[in-house]
């Protein structure tokens with residue numbers, strides 16, 4: 001086989017469809033978020049970032065960066081091993097205690113990333129529970145899907161955020177079999193929110209374990225940043241709450257929180273936990289500082305919600321089509337991959353605004369979008385500039401469409 005020709009042809013196919021991924025080479029500036037420098041074609045230009053998952057700007061918070069500096073001074077760079085062989089640092093232990101407390105659970109377990117936590121925990125639970133049937137929301141993240149696939153357990157897909165469909169599907173499976181219901185709280189691309197209590201009602205009626213991904217909610221919702229399950233007062237109903245340390249907490253890593261026994265089980269059997277070097281101590285120290293700060297302070301969350309509402313209202317007033325939802329994610333719907341990329345390029349090249357286009361397979365074909373994530377550090381002037389740029393570009397598209405008619 002001509003391997004190079006094969007790789008080239010596959011890539012050319014992506015380009016033809018307008019969904020070839022081009023990374024934007026950014027240099028973020030601590031102390032100046034969300035402003036950054038874009039390195040391109042041998043030059044640089046200043047940009048405002050509007051699509052970061054550092055939702056609250058904690059990545060430049062002195063408490064977080066200070067904790068990381070201190071931990072590096074104290075412990076050096078890396079962890080020096082897997083958790084089992086010399087790589088459990090005291091910072092990991094402290095962070096796991098912080099996370100268990102955040103979600104009101106007995107224990108927590110750290111992973112290399114949120115992706116790995118879903119893949120490893122779901123793969124282990126669904127794979128090791130004898131004859132387990134897994135019930136997975138149709139919009140679940142790739143990391144959950146891959147974990148469930150890797151487990152080889154029987155898989156049932158229930159309609160997105162639909163407890164009745166879940167109930168029907170659960171009822172078809174032998175009541176004596178172990179079952180696992182996996183879903184998310186805030187869905188990352190549409191920004192819609194799961195009816196957690198109703199899903200727990202159904203799962204409980206069928207004796208199923210519940211596994212909730214709160215990756216896009218931890219730090220952001222609830223009085224202590226425990227996510228939608230804290231906000232809705234139902235964290236105690238979930239057997240597993242999974243989250244990331246890389247988005248609102250703005251460092252890196254993933255975790256599950258659950259009972260002592262469940263965490264001990266995953267710790268003991270998940271190869272994605274066992275056979276990999278643990279997180280650098282400074283990462284654990286920074287994440288713990290971020291969590292501690294956001295447990296005590298609601299100011300970032302309040303400002304975040306206020307900025308989101310303002311951006312959404314301003315875009316709507318300018319007739320820019322956003323997808324309605326009750327979260328902090330503001331998807332501007334373009335519904336065409338080539339146009340989506342062209343708008344993103346124009347925003348970057350002409351206006352110094354960075355919003356990455358989102359294409360298939362991240363979202364279904366025909367629902368391509370620009371996913372805007374306003375943050376507490378975006379100023380009124382940043383917002384005005386964003387909305388003016390969108391209005392200008394939308395005007396041009398309108399003119400172009402009229403000209404073609």
Ligand code: PMP
Pocket residue numbers: 113114115116118141143184188213215216244245246253254
């Ligand atoms: N779950 C969901 C719903 C996600 O959107 C993502 C990443 N975007 C992850 C898990 C993975 O988290 P991480 O980025 O920490 O690997």
